[in-house]
Amino acid sequence: MKELIIENGAVRGVLLEKQGETESLETDTVVLAIGHSARETFFMLKDLGVEMIPKPFAVGVRIEHLQEDIDAQQFGKFASSPLLGASEYKLNAHLSNGRGAYTFCMCPGGHVVAAASEKNTVVTNGMSYSARNGENANSALLVSVSPNDFNGDILGAIEFQRKLERKAFEVGGRNYFAPVQLVGDFLVDKPSKQLGRVIPTYTPGVTPTDLRECLDDFIVASLKDGLRAMDKKLAGFIKHDAILSAVESRSSSPVTIRRNPLTFESNIKGLYPCGEGAGYAGGITSSAVDGIKCAEALMEIES
Known part of the structure; x- marks a missing residue:
């Protein structure tokens, strides 16, 4: 993923790079399961208006x-x-x-x-x-x-x-x-x-x-x-x-991507921050658990 495509405060797709070729994928839902060292992504999200705060x-x-x-x-x-x-x-x-x-x-x-x-x-x-x-x-x-x-x-x-x-x-x-x-x-x-x-x-x-x-x-x-x-x-x-x-220096993410505690959705409609990089886990097991919780939240919406 090179970039999120966001229009009017909502996800509209992602820009992908595959073997040097760039293409866009249309979608209204993105689970953002990045790692704690995804620094370029953090900067991109900040520029797009995704709410983030520093964390201990x-x-x-x-x-x-x-x-x-x-x-x-x-x-x-x-x-x-x-x-x-x-x-x-x-x-x-x-x-x-x-x-x-x-x-x-x-x-x-x-x-x-x-x-x-x-x-x-x-x-x-x-x-x-x-x-x-x-x-x-x-x-x-x-x-x-x-x-x-x-x-x-x-x-x-x-x-x-x-x-x-x-x-x-x-x-x-x-x-x-x-x-x-x-x-x-x-x-x-x-x-x-x-x-x-x-x-x-x-x-x-x-x-x-x-x-x-x-x-x-x-x-x-x-x-x-x-x-x-x-x-x-x-x-x-x-x-x-x-x-x-x-x-x-990389024991956990230095930032938290804010999300609704009930729906798991960020301030951008359709964007669901998940796991360690998003600031909601601190290791392999807790990241996996957060992924399950995020998936369950999406299933609730779909049902």
């Missing part, structure tokens, strides 16, 4: 430990049992500065992966293969961000993310390597020069550095407080040679 989101890093260390903490003497598989965790902390810190998208036996959608940026994400048998465990380690941290509009929210992603690209060496730092070094403001037992899984590669060079001060301070609090819940979480990889 979260940014931070990926944290990697040896999976065997996480297993030992979670399973104790049963850690080596083949019946248990790779262990998981889910941690959160309420910080003294009023922000929240939490882990998200924990990937047991997984890999940190590249997820940039724009040139000259570095974005990290995580995944596990079905066997979950990789050497490392990884998770997003995030701190909350509110519209007060930027200029309060949707463009400001996206530019806030872009600023972090471009800084990560610069600090990583301008070659799409991810900037990384040992947790132990990060907590004492010491640039990392070499790595320890944990070998980063991010490709194309990593650059040991000081993450203060690419993260805002409030993010750094919040991550430090969050790490210390989480270590009290999962001992060993702040092992010196655990790896922090920057930057995790």
Whole structure:
């Protein structure tokens, strides 16, 4: 989809691009199930008069430990049992500065992966293969961000993310390597020069550095407080040679496309924002549930 066709406040069709050819498709109903990184679409919708507001989101890093260390903490003497598989965790902390810190998208036996959608940026994400048998465990380690941290509009929210992603690209060496730092070094403001037992899984590669060079001060301070609090819940979480990889900036959409809570319709007649990109979900499962709810709303209208 290149563009929505809207006339007199109502959907009239979509402009499509197929293998370099442009064509229009006439319709009076569009379910807008875009992802949280559909930045060009957000700008297009704003220009078309679709009502959107910035929403709270979260940014931070990926944290990697040896999976065997996480297993030992979670399973104790049963850690080596083949019946248990790779262990998981889910941690959160309420910080003294009023922000929240939490882990998200924990990937047991997984890999940190590249997820940039724009040139000259570095974005990290995580995944596990079905066997979950990789050497490392990884998770997003995030701190909350509110519209007060930027200029309060949707463009400001996206530019806030872009600023972090471009800084990560610069600090990583301008070659799409991810900037990384040992947790132990990060907590004492010491640039990392070499790595320890944990070998980063991010490709194309990593650059040991000081993450203060690419993260805002409030993010750094919040991550430090969050790490210390989480270590009290999962001992060993702040092992010196655990790896922090920057930057995790796409945990959820930075905007909400407004819609009627009963009909699921936006201010544009026939346009139904849905899922994570529209600001109504925060992950695979909740996006799927929102899609079902949106489909049910449309079925009610049709019946």
